[in-house]
Amino acid sequence: MSREKTEAAAAFFAAELLNWYDANKRDLPWRRDRDPYRIWVSEVMLQQTRVDTVIPYYERFMERFPTVRHLAEAPEEEVLKCWEGLGYYSRARNLQAGARQVVELYGGVVPDDKAAISSLKGIGPYTAGAILSIAYNKPEPAVDGNVMRVMSRYFLLEDDIAKPSARTKIERLAASIIPEGRAGDFNQAVMELGALVCTPKSPGCLLCPVLAQCAGRAAGRERELPVKSKAKPPRPELRLAALVEGRGEHAGKVLVRRRPDSGLLARMWELPHMLAPDEAAAVEAGAGHGRFDALSRGLAEEAGLLVRPERLWTEEEHVFSHIRWKVDVYLAEFGFFLEGGREAAAGAVSETVSEAASEAASGVAAETGAPYGGRSCGEEPPDGWLWIGPGDMASLAFPNVFLRILNDYFARRT
């Protein structure tokens, strides 16, 4: 296509899209004003997440953390709890870290220049452009998946949008056609078109305000675009989890633990669980045991927790973008914690671990306070472990799969 023709198509695109947006934009909570903090929160929530899913979370979040200072000063646990179920929890932790940066470095005012705003935790090229354009009306591109799809079709771009180079190219193109004084509206208009009309599977071309100049449609290729290489399928993992029921003063409660500070589901709460051993390999090595033994041994070695699994209680599935968990949940009777945690536990675990777990669960060790395997043991949960009842569900943040399991469990018990 000639440069002149492309430029004419670009001018048409911007003008028609703005008219369409003015008449058709949705009334969304974060479009009530131009408070950069509110725009920021909405943009972070909208990363990889649909508008309808975000709205209730957004309302709740803004009620609880109405200003950047409220967010900066809140306990992280509360922020995570507010984000529970929304996924990609590093977004919540980074958002709060960013809020604290804004308070400490910029007096609580979200900066309006690209370098400063891009230096905030959790703000990448898209979010920086979105805040600068929507809140401050600066002529910065905000290129997300919608924009890449719309532009790929309209300009018939065949770049693989899974590659970063495609986004960079589309950013340059988008920046070159932002209409004077209307950066925020234009960026939102392109995204709105992608969300409402130029949808991934079956674009509503007959309703499209820029149909007349759409090169992809003219070529009859709107359904083939954008070009996107496929991601690897998630790897399957079988997880063995223990639903450990308390006794005595912990009757009616179950044992949960907090995940490490970094990595998958960082700092969220969960049932104790482990990756199931490769059973074929175990049998080959002459160490084949059942799932009950595997769980008992695994939790002892990895977590310093002695329990006796009783029966399979439920199976749940949980799909991440890169892992597919099948979670087999076993009801288990509590034994004791090995003091000294993992290291001590590893040394204490013997071939007779399942017998030890049985003894422990039947209360032998607990009653006598006797050490096991040369190690002392206890009933008090170490740091990062808790006995919880139904009433504690409101204050601890769980990933969805464990939320389902625990809510199910408490609902059936009571």
Place this chain on the structure above:
DNA sequence: AACCCGGGGTA
């Protein structure tokens, strides 16, 4: 550049 990081809607 490749990989890590959730969850839900849609066809």
Place this chain on the structure above:
DNA sequence: TACCCAGGGTT
């Protein structure tokens, strides 16, 4: 079932 996301961080 498979695909799609209103991305950013880490290595």
